[in-house]
Amino acid sequence: MTENTLQQAPSAAEFRNVTLRRGTVTALDDLTLTLPGRKTTAVLGASGSGKSTLIQLTIGLLRPDRGTVSTLGAAVDYDKLRPLRKRIGYAIQDICLYPHLDIRDNILLPARLDGRDEQECAARLDELLTLMQLPEDVLPRWPHELSGGQQQRAGLCRAMILRPELLLLDEPFSGLDTMTRSGIHDQFLQLQDAEPVSSILVTHDPQEAINLADFIVVIREGRVQQHGPVDDVVSNPVNEYVDHLCTGLTGIAR
Amino acid sequence: MTRAALLLSLLWGGIAAAQTVAVASKNFTENYILAEIAAQLLEAHGIDVERRQGLNGTKISYEALHNRAIDVYPEYTGTITEVILNRPELTSLREIRAALAQQNLVLLDPLGFNNTYAIGVTREVAEREGLGTISDLAGHDELRVAFPHEFLNRPDGWPGLRDRYRLGLSVRGIEHSLAYEAMESGQLDVTASYSTDGEILRTGLVLLKDDLGYFPQYLAAYLTHDELRRDAAAVLDTLSGRIDNRRMQALNLRALDPSVSIAEVASQFLREEGLVSTDNGGISFLPDLLRNTQRHLKLTASALLLAVLFGVGVAVLVYRHRTLSNAFLYVSGLMQTIPSIALLALMIPLVGVGQKPAIIALFLYSILPIARSTITAMHAIPGGYRQVAAAMGMTRAQELRHVLLPLAMPHVIAGIRTAAIICIGTATLAAFIGAGGLGDPIVTGLALNDSRLILQGAVPAACLAILTELFFSQVERWLVVPHMRSSQPGL
Numbered sequence: 001m002t003e004n005t006l007q008q009a010p011s012a013a014e015f016r017n018v019t020l021r022r023g024t025v026t027a028l029d030d031l032t033l034t035l036p037g038r039k040t041t042a043v044l045g046a047s048g049s050g051k052s053t054l055i056q057l058t059i060g061l062l063r064p065d066r067g068t069v070s071t072l073g074a075a076v077d078y079d080k081l082r083p084l085r086k087r088i089g090y091a092i093q094d095i096c097l098y099p100h101l102d103i104r105d106n107i108l109l110p111a112r113l114d115g116r117d118e119q120e121c122a123a124r125l126d127e128l129l130t131l132m133q134l135p136e137d138v139l140p141r142w143p144h145e146l147s148g149g150q151q152q153r154a155g156l157c158r159a160m161i162l163r164p165e166l167l168l169l170d171e172p173f174s175g176l177d178t179m180t181r182s183g184i185h186d187q188f189l190q191l192q193d194a195e196p197v198s199s200i201l202v203t204h205d206p207q208e209a210i211n212l213a214d215f216i217v218v219i220r221e222g223r224v225q226q227h228g229p230v231d232d233v234v235s236n237p238v239n240e241y242v243d244h245l246c247t248g249l250t251g252i253a254r
Numbered sequence: 255m256t257r258a259a260l261l262l263s264l265l266w267g268g269i270a271a272a273q274t275v276a277v278a279s280k281n282f283t284e285n286y287i288l289a290e291i292a293a294q295l296l297e298a299h300g301i302d303v304e305r306r307q308g309l310n311g312t313k314i315s316y317e318a319l320h321n322r323a324i325d326v327y328p329e330y331t332g333t334i335t336e337v338i339l340n341r342p343e344l345t346s347l348r349e350i351r352a353a354l355a356q357q358n359l360v361l362l363d364p365l366g367f368n369n370t371y372a373i374g375v376t377r378e379v380a381e382r383e384g385l386g387t388i389s390d391l392a393g394h395d396e397l398r399v400a401f402p403h404e405f406l407n408r409p410d411g412w413p414g415l416r417d418r419y420r421l422g423l424s425v426r427g428i429e430h431s432l433a434y435e436a437m438e439s440g441q442l443d444v445t446a447s448y449s450t451d452g453e454i455l456r457t458g459l460v461l462l463k464d465d466l467g468y469f470p471q472y473l474a475a476y477l478t479h480d481e482l483r484r485d486a487a488a489v490l491d492t493l494s495g496r497i498d499n500r501r502m503q504a505l506n507l508r509a510l511d512p513s514v515s516i517a518e519v520a521s522q523f524l525r526e527e528g529l530v531s532t533d534n535g536g537i538s539f540l541p542d543l544l545r546n547t548q549r550h551l552k553l554t555a556s557a558l559l560l561a562v563l564f565g566v567g568v569a570v571l572v573y574r575h576r577t578l579s580n581a582f583l584y585v586s587g588l589m590q591t592i593p594s595i596a597l598l599a600l601m602i603p604l605v606g607v608g609q610k611p612a613i614i615a616l617f618l619y620s621i622l623p624i625a626r627s628t629i630t631a632m633h634a635i636p637g638g639y640r641q642v643a644a645a646m647g648m649t650r651a652q653e654l655r656h657v658l659l660p661l662a663m664p665h666v667i668a669g670i671r672t673a674a675i676i677c678i679g680t681a682t683l684a685a686f687i688g689a690g691g692l693g694d695p696i697v698t699g700l701a702l703n704d705s706r707l708i709l710q711g712a713v714p715a716a717c718l719a720i721l722t723e724l725f726f727s728q729v730e731r732w733l734v735v736p737h738m739r740s741s742q743p744g745l
Contacts, residue, residue, distance in 0.1 A: 090642065
């Protein structure tokens with residue numbers, strides 16, 4: 001019923017017969033799925049569908065009860081997560097920035113933890129600010145002094161500061177109003193053009209998935225409903241649930 | 255941070271001056287006077303003195319001397335044999351000194367008076383009945399007699415006296431303080447008192463001679479240790495034999511006047527004896543205040559520093575485990591329920607007297623507020639922050655340093671602040687076990703009913719509490735970014 005494997009290696013993430021329970025709830029049920037490298041895949045589903053779980057498995061924040069997870073072409077080694085995590089950028093909704101650090105320190109934190117050269121960092125920071133259209137005068141300010149959109153863009157900058165091979169975005173734009181969101185969408189697409197990187201974007205907003213992603217995975221109650229290129233999913237929904245999600249949505253952005 | 259380090263080193267350095275002589279006393283008037291006389295005489299000879307007066311009883315005073323927390327205090331031969339050495343069979347000064355030497359203690363030459371129990375009768379009765387000795391009381395069973403309750407009941411008091419002298423008097427009990435009034439107003443003919451009580455002079459009581467030598471000797475002398483500066487010992491020896499019973503009664507009587515301070519009584523005595531030329535009474539106020547404050551700060555700062563290291567340290571180790579955190583908070587809460595005086599007293603058999611037990615007790619009191627605020631703050635940190643930290647590949651140490659501690663810092667500082675204020679208040683009680691500090695004048699003032707002395711401790715302690723508040727506002731300013739501070743801006 002679903003097409004779970006796609007071409008192109010190395011994959012961004014690979015799930016084989018993954019089952020995960022959280023308490024008495026089965027978050028993922030025998031899920032097998034391969035997300036392609038160098039593409040953006042949107043994981044689309046309602047809250048509680050298990051879509052955030054997928055991202056947390058990818059980076060080793062959760063461990064499957066059964067099955068295996070491979071990230072960036074290798075099985076996740078739960079005893080040595082740090083080398084893997086340093087190759088991944090991660091941004092989540094709302095509280096991604098630390099309130100006790102100003103914007104500059106927030107964005108540069110991963111680089112400093114990694115002992116990177118200050119000059120190299122400064123150059124990278126400039127580059128990202130330009131890409132994300134953040135003015136330089138936000139740098140010395142505290143997170144709470146920025147608008148929601150600016151905060152999320154700063155969060156993206158931080159996720160990108162070390163030039164990750166994989167970008168994990170857990171509903172990073174869902175707290176924003178429509179206008180701000182579409183602005184950020186544009187900047188995200190520019191970022192993807194400038195620095196193509198494997199991305200997994202978790203969202204409950206079909207329009208966002210269509211705007212930003214190359215591929216869509218629709219998840220419901222821990223099971224994959226449909227997986228494929230955006231056009232395929234929108235034009236040939238495999239069941240009523242997917243059809244219902246995508247009804248009224250058009251306009252392939254890319 | 256360097257400023258704080260500098261401040262601490264100043265505090266420590268100021269106290270370290272080695273050659274200071276710590277003069278102590280127990281908490282009753284006569285002992286205060288004798289200690290103050292010693293202190294002023296030493297000062298007049300250019301020796302630095304530290305007053306540690308008002309120790310709570312013989313046991314604590316002896317322990318303090320034994321641990322070198324103090325250097326000298328006035329003691330009585332009877333107390334030494336009965337309580338300190340527990341060898342009542344020793345009677346001669348030579349024997350007592352030999353026994354003390356085994357504990358590296360030294361008894362200087364007696365001051366000249368014997369403060370023992372004495373039987374007193376009113377002058378009128380003494381003359382009418384021709385009473386001069388206790389033996390003379392035999393056959394005078396019609397006399398109205400009342401003894402203080404303690405004397406009435408202790409075996410070396412009335413029961414022994416009655417048997418030794420074969421007396422048939424019928425005796426009532428009375429409050430010690432009321433006995434003199436009853437004698438003065440003629441309601442009573444005979445009572446028991448201490449032979450150096452100031453009231454004996456005032457009421458003109460006649461003390462009957464203990465002709466059978468029943469009462470043990472309580473000769474007063476300075477008790478010290480064998481490492482006391484030689485020049486200090488020599489200075490104190492000049493006091494030997496200078497205070498007889500009548501003189502001591504006079505000094506005690508003078509001290510009964512609430513408008514006369516102990517320091518004034520002592521200084522007047524020294525001038526009368528020609529031992530000191532100038533009035534020394536008020537000079538020591540400021541140095542004493544500074545020294546007490548310094549010592550108080552040292553007590554609280556040491557205890558607090560330990561409590562911060564331990565409280566925050568353990569909190570950081572256990573906060574992830576509900577059960578462990580709760581157990582830790584429960585135990586430190588238990589400490590908090592022990593009354594301060596009891597906790598201080600409990601420390602004595604474990605670590606002796608002086609600053610060490612006080613610091614340990616204050617440390618135990620400080621753990622709870624610090625640990626509780628740290629653990630609560632850790633638990634209150636939103637999970638997302640920790641998830642992002644983990645996703646960045648932070649180690650536990652990095653997470654603690656860059657995320658958890660900075661986020662918890664405002665609450666941790668608030669906890670430390672609370673602990674500091676508790677410490678400063680509780681540390682005033684530490685004077686009871688010889689730790690010194692601003693409690694010294696308070697304890698002395700309480701014992702002598704001298705409110706000026708009490709204020710000399712209480713006011714600086716209150717100021718210290720306020721300064722501590724300000725200090726921690728500053729610490730917060732150093733360590734916490736503006737929008738996360740708990741203090742009001744401008745304070």
